[in-house]
Amino acid sequence: MMKDPVTTITGITYERESIEQWLLKAKDCTCPITKQPLPRNSEFLTPNHTLRRLIQAWCSANEANGVDQIPTPKFPLTNAHVQKLVKDLEFPQRLHKTLEKLHDLAKENERNRRCMASAGVPEAMVHVITKCFKPGNKTTSCYCLEKALRILRLLWNTANMVDNNKMKRVLGENLDFLESLTWVLQLQTKNDVKVTIANEAMPVMKLAIEAIDSTPLGNLKLEFFKVIVSVMRNRELSQHAIKSSLHVLIEMCALGRNRTKIVESGAVVELVELVLEKPEKNVTELVFILLAHLCSCADGREQFVQHAAGIAVVSKRILRVSPTVDDRALHIFSLVSKFSASNEVVQEMLRVGAVSKLCMVLQADSADIYDENGG
Known part of the structure; x- marks a missing residue:
């Protein structure tokens, strides 16, 4: 049921919100009924006061049957x-x-x-x-x-x-x-x-x-x-x-x-x-x-490996959150392994289970490749 009926320049009456959405999103801006061209500017929509009063009168007459009253709409912002x-x-x-x-x-x-x-x-x-x-x-x-x-x-x-x-x-x-x-x-x-x-x-x-x-x-x-x-x-x-x-x-x-x-x-x-x-x-x-x-960058890697939980927290999130996290976590470990692989870092990766997690990733990827090839 219309709450704010408006009439287009083609003479067809629509609910204001519906026709405004149509004018905003339609690729070809035409009247849905007559297929004639319509201006996109909603200021060309004319309030249909007669129809609105009839709808409001019908609502009042059927209020005892649970029909809600429709308030008079505010004048549109210009x-x-x-x-x-x-x-x-x-x-x-x-x-x-x-x-x-x-x-x-x-x-x-x-x-x-x-x-x-x-x-x-x-x-x-x-x-x-x-x-x-x-x-x-x-x-x-x-x-x-x-x-x-x-x-x-x-x-x-x-x-x-x-x-x-x-x-x-x-x-x-x-x-x-x-x-x-x-x-x-x-x-x-x-x-x-x-x-x-x-x-x-x-x-x-x-x-x-x-x-x-x-x-x-x-x-x-x-x-x-x-x-x-x-x-x-x-x-x-x-x-x-x-x-x-x-x-x-x-x-x-x-x-x-x-x-x-x-x-x-x-x-x-x-x-x-x-x-x-x-x-x-x-x-x-x-x-x-x-x-x-x-x-x-070198300073970033240094801060990362020096943090007591850095390697551990990245390792724990692998295979637990999303493919995006897995991809970025492996990239972090790749950078650390290539440029910052001191004995202390290697020992830390072993201690927190990072190496085991990398093996799990290899195993998961191998299984996917095996399935794709019909194995």
């Missing part, structure tokens, strides 16, 4: 309304209330989020977050940051609504936004901001890293990586925030001297400690991918 709210962000006295309104609209439904994304709200949130990055009224900054981060994450994460090419142009080679997020995460290590803000900031950091031009990312300072590693260390943060920190470090490994800086920031020790806590499968996979990257 680009003009959103753009007015974006302009209000420029006035400090309206900032709090405007951010609240935008946040409520973003939470309400997907249509609002699409409208907000096309009206420039993500770019406006980047501006608000960057503006907060300066000494001043900490209460105001924290409030603005939390709202702006939540709005940006809602828009960026929902059905890829944010145009990464547009965000790339907005962020460009200017690292102000990245520095703002780093500042927020740095405050959480000093307990100067709520955990909820850091939980919002780290996923946004991951999305920003994917959108920012890679050239300046190869010249980030050691302090940046220390902050990201501190997020990985903080068990009060959400799993999503910790996963985002791992994604960021993996993304950065291939750029400039970042791999060495990540090692210097103490990431290897923290990764081993994280695996010892037996995290969920996808976290373990990310840890092993990153650990394999870091063990490809």
Whole structure:
């Protein structure tokens, strides 16, 4: 039963949510009934007030039979309304209330989020977050940051609504936004901001890293990586925030001297400690991918073999988690065996059962090959 009937330019009435999804996703934007062309812009949909009143009257007449009332739908959000709210962000006295309104609209439904994304709200949130990055009224900054981060994450994460090419142009080679997020995460290590803000900031950091031009990312300072590693260390943060920190470090490994800086920031020790806590499968996979990257450099391997649980924890996870973990674990052992195979390391591999586990892998692979050949 329709709750918000709207009529297209072809004269056919549909439920608003259904036809909007069709207009958004259909390869050929045509009317499902008449097959005539339709504009993708949902602003060309006209509310069918007569049909809606008839449906509501029928619901009222059948309320005794358990039929629920259908509320009168809200007027759809328009680009003009959103753009007015974006302009209000420029006035400090309206900032709090405007951010609240935008946040409520973003939470309400997907249509609002699409409208907000096309009206420039993500770019406006980047501006608000960057503006907060300066000494001043900490209460105001924290409030603005939390709202702006939540709005940006809602828009960026929902059905890829944010145009990464547009965000790339907005962020460009200017690292102000990245520095703002780093500042927020740095405050959480000093307990100067709520955990909820850091939980919002780290996923946004991951999305920003994917959108920012890679050239300046190869010249980030050691302090940046220390902050990201501190997020990985903080068990009060959400799993999503910790996963985002791992994604960021993996993304950065291939750029400039970042791999060495990540090692210097103490990431290897923290990764081993994280695996010892037996995290969920996808976290373990990310840890092993990153650990394999870091063990490809001498300092990373040295930290790994010097950790009392390093070789043991990698050995124990082989054949227990996933093929991805097996592949990265074998790569780690390959690097250690090729470049760091001291007597102490060999003895440790024997002591913790790493050699036995490698034999089990050989046996499993041999059985697979044997079966494939029809044995």
